[in-house]
Amino acid sequence: MTINGTEIEDTFAEAFPMTAARVVVTAETPGWARTAGQTATGYAASVIGCDAEAGIERELAPAETPDGRPGVSLLFFAFSRDALQKALVNRVGQCILTCATTACYNALPVVPDKSVRVGGNLRFFGDGWQISKLLGGRRFWRVPTMDGEFLCEDVFGTTKGVAGGNFLILGITQAVALAAAEAAVEACRRVPGVIMPFPGGIVRSGSKVGSKYKKLRASTNDAYCPTLRGAVTSALSDGVGAVYEVVIDGLDLAAVEEATRVGVRAGCGPGIVRVSAGNYGGKLGPFHLKLHKLLK
16 A cells, blocks of 8 residues: 555554543633643653653634633543542642643543542642632632632543554655654644644654663664664665654544544655554554554
């Protein structure tokens, strides 16, 4: 299979279930909402070394938010509800509560035994001056701050999301491969319900499981490192000068599949030798995103 002259390898990406939350942050200006979103989702690239995987899903117009102000929609992923709650309380408390003019809302249905408490934990920062409000069956906490008050919803809904979708872009040079990866990420971002959690949505340091060093859970994917061609069993054909990976997390499998479909197509073109995907022989996760099947 080829698309715009680029070979599509007959392989699959292997994804796995995670618990997800969607958080809406609003502020007085788009800039402050964006600042809160970027800060709250920082250092959240991979649960191998982070408390969560997170990113900005999209920016929101005032007509799309609960309080009629500009905002951002954020997605967070963790291996369990307990881990997700801890990450959310820490990140909302340190990065959104502290950010000028913000408010924080749940954006998923709340199922009592599948929810996490965020505002209900952060309310204690009010030192007894916090106020509870019940509106439309939803409880909010108003916490006094030096610029007014911070409004945060009491509980947030969660859902079983899908993480670890991916594809690899193999280009003739670093510049060509990076431009293709940027185009792929831009296309993926137009799909609702997904994030690309790594910096700029792109991974330069693709990894394999394990290492020669016993304490490391993952290490550089040497088969795809151009500088190691000739020293290892390489997966790179002649002419490949750089490889970038796009990792996709989504609220459901359909969203990850659609993002893979449009992202791969956007990344194909002159100078891109091949598109591949990362898997572990089907042993890592139950979701197998087969490139040929998705792109037919």
